[in-house]
Amino acid sequence: MSFFAVDGLTMRFGGLTALDDVSFEVDRGMIFSIIGPNGSGKSTAFNCISGIYQPTAGKIYFEGEGISGLAPHHIARLGIARTFQNIELFSTETTIDNLMLGRHQHMHSGVWSGVAMLGRATSAAREETENRERVQWIIELLDLVRVRDRPVGELPYGTQKRVELARALAMEPKLLLVDEPSAGMNADERAEVAVRMRELRAELDVTILLIEHHVQLAIGLADRVLALNFGKPIAQGAPEEIRQHPEVIKAYLGDG
Amino acid sequence: MIEPTRDHYQDIRLFTARGSWIKLILLLVVLVSLPLLLPGYRVFTLNYMAVFVIVGLGMNVLVGYTGQVSLGHAGFLAIGAYTMVLLMTRLAVPFPLALVMAGFVSAFFGFLLGLPALRLAGPYLAIATLGFGLAVTQIIAHSALFGGHMGLVVPDATVGPFPLSGDVSKYYVIVGITFVLALGVRNLSVTRVGRAFRAISDSEIAAATMGVDVAYYKTLSFAVSAALTGVAGGLLALMTGFISPGVFTFTLSLMFLAMVVFGGLGSITGAVLGSIVMGYLNLEMDAFQELPVLGPALEGFSERFMSTVGLPNFGWVVTGMLIVFTILIEPRGLYGLWIRALDTTKRSKSTDADLSRSGPGAD
Structure with missing residues (x-):
């Protein structure tokens, strides 16, 4: 097969x-x-x-x-991950938040652990931090370091295409x-x-x-x-x- | 440009800058001292505003994050209020536990309403939720268990050994809970579930192809939103001492929707600001009368041309105009105005903020 x-x-x-x-x-x-x-x-x-x-x-x-x-x-x-012809990014979110959405399926925090994220050691915070570390190399690979914390809606077209590709890659x-x-x-x-x-x-x-x-x-x-x-x-x-x-x-x- | 020692926790921590601890302490000092500085009857208003803030947080999760419009949140407020009061009177459940149960029961109804909502969007969903809100009020008004039109008296509440008798003691409970819930919702919004919520309103298809179960998260957002509103309902019962179906009107549902749009959809700060303003106006419509020059002028105008009742009418007119003008000037509402003000002050301070971010000073 x-x-x-x-x-x-x-x-x-x-x-x-x-x-x-x-x-x-x-x-x-x-x-x-x-x-x-x-x-x-x-x-x-x-x-x-x-x-x-x-x-x-x-x-x-x-x-x-x-x-x-x-x-x-x-x-x-x-x-299976994909990009779209007419860019389907979460436009009001930052580049890193778009990539973190790509991590959704690899993460587990629910409502309760999210609400209770009160310090670095709580489970939701640890999971967030780990996954942000994991996607950092994608941000560097696709040259998105400078726009990491910018809302993607205000980025130029070509950069948005790169963010979308990065988001798909974040899904591993x-x-x-x-x-x-x-x-x-x-x-x-x-x-x-x-x-x-x-x-x-x-x-x-x-x-x-x-x-x-x-x-x-x-x-x-x-x-x-x-x-x-x-x-x-x-x-x-x-x-x-x-x-x-x-x-x-x-x-x-x-x-x- | 590569930052080898980036601390990724800084993205999601509550206080990003050192100054924000000072701001938090200032806020707490203000919140704690406010009821001691204001005349007694104003504390009631503050409690009412805090209840609105909790509803605003809930509306923001639903309308602001997942983009589902509700015109029936007065229904969840009623469910929360009646759940708490009935548990206290019929089963002698202590107030704190009854309040938590109010949240859970309301969440359950939110989940139920969220199921048909999956098939509806835009105006259709708005009408469905409107029907829900009206139905809840009707059922309460015509059922002996809920006291019918006559309503129910709320029993005296205690937290452990402490009785909650006056407005001031209730203030600390209500505002304390509001504060904790606001922090909780903020935490939720920066973690996995909050991100999934917001992704849905931006692009359902993209969210689904990222592995987000859209149906699950839409229903979940209804439940979370209803839970918050249910707790707000319990606290409303606590502060007023009496509940009746006449409180939970369609107008109130509209007000709840208006306040998150007015505050700025999708922003917690906006929801809080909008709820504070609208909560205040809802209770203190005659506050316009106290405005210098403008107050008497509007009152005179209203009495002369609009109706014999005068005052309440022009209060609504001014509220309406306030909303219209805010949205016209800034579609992101009060939050947008706030951001603009910050940007303006920041720009006048330094022009190279972007450069200094990645410099050696950033930790």
Whole structure:
């Protein structure tokens, strides 16, 4: 059984078929890219995987277990984290508080121990302190030290994207779903994104599933690529194959 | 920029700067000496304001943190008040225990109301909670156990060997409890559960993908909010000595919602400020009369043009205008105004506050 597998995933909204019989497998430690023009169903696939949508048909397997139909918070607890195309940060909270929310599933304090946090030695305070220490390296890795205590709503767009990635990493996921990391960025910033993704893969034991509108970036980073068009898988394979695949070229340059 | 010896406890500790201990002691001195300095009838007002502050803390958890609007909190106030009084009269439960039970029973009803609330949002939830508040009052008003419209007399309360007879002794109990609860809610807000609450109002989907069980925390916030309001109800009964369904009106529920919006949603300081102001105005509407120049002018205007009753009317008008103007100027309410004032004074003191933070002086 592969690390992560999608089998015959189909998602219909009324008469619209957003995903049509999509299947792929991801091995542990890979960067797997899903590419496709706008509206090709990439984000819909992520929403199915993270439990926000219940797929119309098809199965999703993670570490051998079927996860389709589970609630988003259950899927998160299994070790699947994600970012969003349109940044879904807790905008009035600081960077560190956003990251600490990523620690939610690894922490245990309830109402009573929270209320009774009266000193450094109480259980809730110890847990808070330990987990803040744990995410400090992520803050340093993603160059967020200067904005650690700033409300994220007032940070520039690119920084917010980094905070969102950091928050997902704070969950210590086994599988990381990254939705359009380079959206709204210029060439320099895109290059930075590519470097960061490689860094993450090198330094962490994490498998990355990447959705990317920018084909060169997506293909350049990936070990394996799936191309979608209008919800249908049109090609799958190694990056070089996809780059030269006639269907893919047609989807981007031709009538697509 | 890397701070190798950062003490992470400093993020969540209550007093971040050395000066804040002095502020706390000052606050305690003021709170302790206030009833001794003010005339007796004002102590009653202070008690009333403290009860409002506890409700404000509860409303803030629900409306400010998880973003669920309630127009029925007078219902929880009533549940708390009647639970405490009935336990004391029927089962001779001592006051401190009865008060704790008031919180638990109210929390249970909060949990029950929180379940249907999961399927509702915005105006639909507001109407559902409104129905709850009205139903509670109706049930109380038409049931012999609760004394019906006639209400119930609250028995004399004692804490251990000490009788709580006068307003001053009740003041120390009520304000002491308020202080402890405010600290408790503050602690809750900086730890795991509080963070989950606030995440829900910001983005339910993002919270869920972080592993937060949204349904559980929404219901939990109803229970916590109701528990605080139930305790406030018990203390209201203690301070007034008499409860009847006429006290727990829809208007009061509206007032509770208004005061946390007016104070600044999502902020404990804001909830406390808003509750203090609104609690005061609710009881002392005629205080406007005492304002120099403006008071007599408004009173004259009111008597002439608005009704024969005069005074109470313009009190409400001024309260309403105060809310409208505060929200217009600063959507974050009193808390926002407070923050702005702090920013202005800070900026005039030093312009490089950001640089000094990570300097060698920071511990």
